[in-house]
Each structure stands twice: as C-alpha cells, then as structure tokens.
Amino acid sequence: MEFSEHIKTANVEDVVLRQPLHPPSRGTLCITGHHLLFSDREEGSSRQLLLLLRNIDAVEKSVENLLVYSGTITIKCKDMRVLHLDIPGMEQCLNIAHSIETLSCLDGVAAMYPFFYRPSDLSLQNQWGLSSTEKYYSQMKELHNRWRLSSVNRDYSVCPSYPPAVIIPQNTDDDMLKKVAKFRQGGRFPALCYYHRKNGMVILRSSQPLTGANRKRCREDEHLLQAVIDGSDKGYIIDTRSSQQAQQARMTGGGFESKSSYSHWKRLHRQMERGKALQESLIKLVEACGDESHNMDRWLSKLENSKWLSHVQTALSTAGLLAECVERDGHSVLVHGSEGTDSTLLISTLAQLIMDPCCRTLEGFLALLEREWVQAGHPFQQRCAHFAYSHARLQQESPVFLLMLDCVWQLWRQFPLALGFSEALLLRLATEAYASDYGTFLCNSHQERCALGVTENTHCLFQALLRPTERDYYSNPLYEPTELAIWPSVHPQSLQLWRGFFLRWTQQARQLEEAQEEIRNMVIELHEQVKMLSLNM
Template identity: 40%
Template sequence: MEFIELILINKLDGVILKYPHSENVDGTVCITGHHLILSSRKEGVRELWLLHKNIDNIEKKENKPSGNVSQGGSLFLKCKDLRIFQLDIASTTELNLLAQTLENLSNLQDPSFFYPFFYRHMHPIVENGYTLYSLEGEFTKVLATEEWRVSRVNNNYTVCNSYGKVVIVPKSIDDETLTVAATFRQGGRFPVLSYRHTNGAVLVRAGQPLYGPKHRRCRPDEAILNTVVAVGTKGVIYDLRSSNSISQQQNKGGGTESNSNYSQWKIYNRSMDDVDNQQQLLDSYSKLIEACNDREISSDKWISKLESCGWPESVRNSLHTACIIAQHIHHKVEAVLIHGTHGLDATLIVSSLVQIILSPDCRTIRGLQALIEREWLQAGHPFGSRHRCGPYSSSQSQAQCQIRPAPTFTLFLDCVRQFLEQFPCSFEYRQSFLITLFEHAYASQFGTFLCDNEQERESRGVYQQTTSIWSWINQPDELTAYINPLYDPTPGVIWPSVAPMSYVIWEELYLRWLVEQHTEEREEQYRLIRTREQQLRAQAQQLRRELFDVAHQYYAPEGKADVICDK
C-alpha cells in the first residue's frame, strides 16, 4: 500500500481554521502521509502541523444548500490530545474528499506506516534511549544480594509474549520451574520482581492463576512464591478484583490463589474493576472530557457531573490501593504479590505508584523514565492497542479494535499529578513533563510507545529504525523545560492523601485548550500564588503525615490490611 492511494485530495486553498480563544486563520491545507498542515499567508501566524494519528474522531457538517448551489460545510477534528479544530470549507465536494482522506490516514493500523519510522532527528543523539534502562542496570543492588538473579528464559518470547527477554526472579528457582509456572498464569505472566525496598521487603507482580472450576494446582508456582517469603513470616497477595469478578473468571478457567495451597500467604481482595475494565475506564474518561467541554453548565452541576463520571474515584482508588500495599512493604516488612486478570493495567498502575511512594529515585526525571520502561514498556502494557482510540472515538471505532482501548497510562499520569499537587517540592519534574508523556503516548515522532510489547517492537525494527523519546528529552536544552525549580529531594517515603477533598482536577491537561491563555505577567503572578499555596499545603500535609506515622506505630491493629491513609 502507498500513501498516495489514501490521499484523495492533497491541497486545498481557502480553508478557515477556527479554534477557541484564537483568531480565525484563512489558509491552505496540505495533506502528507502523516500530517495535516495548515499555513496562512498572513505573517506571524504559525503553521498547524497535526499528526493524522492524533485525530480521534472526524465529524462532518454540511451547510444547507441555497437553491442548487453547493454551500460546503465544516469538519470538526477531535484529537487524542483533547484539541478540537473546526475547518470551514467552501465546496461540498472538497469537504467530502478531505473528510475521507483524513479518515483513511487516521485509521491506519500497521505501525510500519506510522510517523516514527519516517522521522529523522535533526540533532546528534547523545545517548540511545532504547538501551538506557536495562533491567540488569536498574536492579544492580538487588542482584548483589544473592537472593535474586537475571533470567533469560523468555529470550525468544515463547514463555510469555508480553514479558521482555529479561526478568528478575528468585535465585533458587531454575528456568524449567519458571516455564512450568508460566502455564499456570494468565498470558504466561509468572511472578517476577517489580521492586525491592530498602528494608528487604519486595513487590512481585503476575497474571491471575488459572485455578479454574476444577481447582487446578501448580507446585512450581507455589515454589516461586514461597521462595520470596522469609522463613517464619507470611507474604500478602492482593488480588485487584472484586469477588464477583473473580467468580466470573473462575468459570472461564481463571480465579485466585487458594489459602490451602498458598499457606505462607495471606490473600486479600482489593477491587480495582473500574481500572481493569477497559471499556468502563474509557467511558469514564470520555465523560470526564465531556464535562470539561460543557461550557453552559452551572458550577454546581459541573462538579456533580465531574464526580459522577467515575474518573476521580478511579484516581483515588489507585492511590489508596498503592498506599495500602506500600504500608505492608514499608511498615510491616512483608512481601507482596499483586495481580488482576491479565496484569496489564491495574497491576501496573499500582506497582508504579507504590514505587513513587517508597522510592525517591522515581521522583526524578530519569527515575520516572526508568519506571515507565520497567513497569510499562518492558512489562508489556499494550500501548498501541490501548491508545488506538481516545475520549472522542465512536463506539464503532472501539469495536474494531482486537484489544480494547483504554486510557490506563493517562490514569497513571493523573495519579502522579496528584502527587505533584500534594508534594510540590519532592519531585524533580514538573507537570509539563507528564503532559509531554501523555501527548507522545498517543501520537509522536518517536517510537518508544509504538506497538503492544517488546516482542512486537523488536520484530518491527522499532529499536533500529526509530528514535527513543528519552534520547530527545534528555538533551540538556530540552531537559531544562521539565525541571522543577522548587525541587528539594525528600529522602524517605511520602504518603499521599486520598480523601475526596484532596483530589484536584488536572486542569492544565483537561482544560488547557478550553480556557483563554493568560498574558505573561498574569501567568507569572498566577505561578507565584500557586507556588506559595502549594508550599503551605505541603507543609501542612507533611505535619499531618508525621502525626499519622506516629499514630500508625502505636494504634494500627496488627494484621489489618486496609490501613487508610486519608485521616
């Protein structure tokens, strides 16, 4: 296939671009294989370069004809980065040709036709982002403990197609045991090390056990988990599903660990069905953006609409679950295994947030990059499929996807944004870094977030033929834009508040295209006010957390898993 076959019209004059809080632009539209480019003859007006992959939905509205004269109409381009463009076109024929062309180009499925394979970086690459964060390098201290080892049992991706080639497993467990244990876990996702805390407690993640209605047992899987637990202690398994979801999965061959076979583990349920259900999460995200776009609604009704969409609750639920698990690791020095059904969504959000709570390294720019590499890219989160549709996509577009789309990574970034709001001095990066990750995860010139797993990226030549986003971000000139000037490293653990009143809508992302931009003076005043407000809030929260830690040591009931951090 050639791009020329999909482009029915490649140039169109006299197009009017309408965009909120901006003057209308009378210009020329040019269509390339990857971009819609709109340029104006008027000096000082910037060109619009829009990646076709960024287009989420195209709505066409034809003007009513006057007699037998065609009156043209408008195209509304709704984008995954939440922008909405209106293009007014004088001719109905040209309107239809442009709409069909954009439909063709925005719905390409083969990653080899995407822009990262055609993009060439203009400046020399100082470091290769694809080789920057190897598991061996990230777990150097862990591997030095003689308790864990690097396994290449999945070197050919035959044991688990969503894992990378390298995983960290207990040193006493051989590869043959791992291979058998993989047959007992959903998608072959046998238990692997995610994080080891400074006190020695570990976080392990996996897919659900294929327990089934016949109560299947797998001794190699039990051996892996029992090796993780210290002698004389018990570990904790958190199944991130409701009892109803577990029962449904058991009828399909799945389920959860049994107390009799995993006697060295305490088993709890912590429902995150709102996150692991991709359709429910996408619907929640769509309702959030719909509420943000509603300019006619009163403030009271808007707040009600925001809360009822379900997105704030998913953010709080993710943070709360991470706090509970972090407390097992930090306060009780207990090994923790987490899993949902497939281990690709809620599991990865929780494992990532736990590390942000416990590890100061994850609060740095390179630390967050390494975290995303370990817990998302190398762990097999299907970015390509999850980001195929955005909040404006039609149900028909969603139904055409073999793997359901969902804004799981966006939810994770929103959770990190809540940390930045509550601890404005504890993070090296500012929220502009998170927004950049959000944008490039959906549509980018870089190949980092292409495809669904490491195996697919390798087979399609992503690592050889595209540029990593880390190679670009880590350039000194680019990096300065993301550094938090208030950064004062917090060496220990940070506990976020998960009370409903603590949730702050991410207006800099969800509302950034809908409100009028401030002048430079007003922006500076606004920033100073916000900075002072955040400093005072951080001081108050730090005092509250210090009191909470003292209270936790003396009053938290022994054996109680659900210790709430929102007092």
C-alpha cells in the first residue's frame, strides 16, 4: 500500500503551532509518508518542525475554537513533547488527524523510515554494528580454555530469540544444547554473556526451566550448569521473580532450579516488576510530570504512587547483588526470570557497568547495549510500540529499556567522572528506542532483522553516534577511567527523578541543559589550553 493512500490532505496553510519552550507560530503544515513538517511563514523566520510520525503516541481532536478555527489537534509524542495544531477548516482538520493516526501506527517494519533514510555521510556498505558474540569471544583469550563458540543456533531453530553464535562450556556439545533448549522457555538455554577478567568468573543468562508441576528434570541442563562452576564450590542463580511467583509458574509449565538437582547452585529471588505493571508505572509518572497544578504535595504524592523510583531502586540493588557475587565473592552467576528477555538483560547490563571499566567508555557502552539488548533478543518492536500517552489497550509494551537508561543515569550522576559518555547520549538512546531514523532498534530479534534485511538496508545508530562530531557531543569531558568497581547507592535519598528526560520540555530543564553545555564547553576549552601548554613546553 502506498503512503499517499493514507494522506487525504497533504498541505494546509495558516496553521498555528503551539509547542513547549517556543511562542506560537503561524505557517504551513505538510504531511509525508514518514514526517510531519511545519514551516513558519513569518518574514525573516526560519523556524521549522520536522517530526517523525513514528514519534507520535496519541492524537486528540477538539473543536473548541469554532469562531476562529475549525479544530485543534493535540499531538502527544513518545519523547514527551505535547504539540497543538490549530487548523482552519473542519474537513482539513479531520483529514490531517486521520492521516497522522494511520501513518504513525503502520505495522510493517519494511515500510518504516529507517529503510528510506539515506544520510550523505553514512554508507550501507559499512560493516553493521560494533560488537557480536564472535568478536567478544575472540577478544577474551582467557575464555578459550574452558569455553567454546557454538553455531548450534545458526538457523535460529534452537532458539528464535538468540543470535546465531553463543558461548558455552567447552565440554557441552551441540546435541546436549538442543536438549537443554527444549527444557528452557523459548529455547533460551544458559549462555555466557560476561567474563570477569579479575577472577575468571562469568555471568550467564537464560529463561526459566520448564520443570512444571511434575518437577521434570533435564540431565543435560544440570550437566551444563555443573560445567560452568567446575572446580568451584558453588554458583548463584538470581531469579528476578519472587519465590511465590516462581512456584506459581510451575503450575503453568514453568518453574525454577531445585536444590536437589542443582546442589552446587544457590538460588536467590529478587522480585522485579515487568510487563503491564511497569508500563502502568510509566503512565502514572508521565501523568504526574504533566500536572500543571503546581501543587508540591500533589506532585510528590503522584511521583510516589507511580512507583517508578522504586523500580529504579530494585534494578540497581539487584544488579549490585549480581556484581557483588562475581566481583567480591568470586562466584559465577546465572540470571533469569521467566522469558529472560527483559529484567534479565537489565540486570546483566547494569552489573557489567558496575564491574567492568571497558563497558564505561562511549564505544564500550554502545557495544554492551548491542550485545545485551539488540543481539540477545529484547523485543523492541513489542516493548516500545507505544509510550505513555497512547489510548491503545496495553499488550506487549513495557519500558524496560528506558528503566535501564534511567538506572545508568543514576550511576552517571553518582559517579560523574567514571563514565565516558554524557547524559545527552542517554537521552538520545531513550528517544531512538521509540522512534528512530536508524534500524538498530527495529524488530524483536536477530532472526527478524536478518529476515527483513535490516542490516543490509538501514543504517546502524551506534556507528552513527561514533562519528567524530557526534562522538565529541556524546563524550563526557570530565571522564577519568578507573579500574575500580562503581557501587551505586540505592538509598531513597540517593536516587532522583531523571529530570533531563521526564521534565525535558520545561523551562527549568532547558536552563539546566544550557548550564551543563556551558560547563562542558569550559572544560573542553581548558583541556585544549592544557594540551597547548604541554606542547609548547
């Protein structure tokens, strides 16, 4: 179907745009297959708005201004902007609203803008991505004695959500892996995602075992986990469900690793909300941030009732527990919840940031996100289909990736010198996950991206962010590398609302951003002066 079939009115003159941090402006509104374009027609003005339609979460129509205009369209965006368009002519107003609603919700991945985006300074011939399981394995020479790279999933038949290559114990053959995959939900068998160079311990991730009510066993699964800790006294299993939730999962075919079958593994339960509960928490938080009553008690009550900062606290606390098991206690850890595609990836990512200085550089952090989220099967297409304004009934949406970025921001704020990237990078990633010019966050798995030709026909966001001009903007000028672990404080008074994201369209946030940019420029200028002095000495 052509985009033009959904556009009943392509251009409208004499439209008034009202948007945050700008005075109202009058001009021309245009709709294309992927964008909403507004051009200010006032003499000497060059103000424009170019909005990716995929960034629109909800469209509302009203006819309050009948004497002057025929209708007003309110557009609520996934980056938390709220725009108002006063459009002359009732028919034109309805046509525009209908076109926006339709084009912003098209399901076909191949029709999305990343397949059409062609910037002059990027080439489709470039290698796509920064990291892969194969590259990680080749860099970790210490792994090669006890671990091997398996291509058992090269055709995605063993696990649809895993990449083609996985890292597993040396003495576990591919036939055993196939049996283990049948014992784990979605085929997500235990696979290595992190090797700790300091002590040789590892982090593995998987989905829940399918023990069921009959306490079914899988000898191959037990053998694989025993091979992980061979020569060690024990390992830990961090289950991101409560003990009660894990017990209930057995009634529907899921379950957990029993003490009798996995005697050398100690199971720890740390309940983390996911799915609908997490999405509803975001909706309440966004509603609180949009409250214009300016009543402090009401604002604080809404913030607390959203429970968002409680989710941040739980995620950081659980990640700290994982890092403590590996870094301080010297034990390997398996992390899983039920499906292993959400909170599992969240905890693994944060733990690696806490422990590994390589993950704290700009390039290292982007490579970490690629391995742990893009390649490891986080279903971005489902989780980020809608933000917090949509009137659609909640289905698979859940802001797990946004929660991870919020936790990273808390680390960035507590350790301003330890991370090599800026808050601007986190804001950019939060926006791109929901609506992007790039193909990085398209689809739900590596298999889907390959089937749709994403890597051949779209550009990679992570590579674009490492271009010289972008790299400078997203780097932290105060960065001082440290080999030490960065242990976050999770006391309530240590955690703050991520104002840069949730209050980003307020005057106070804009002033803070301008101040940070001025400080950044001063630091960069100081560095340049020091460099010049050292050259002249």
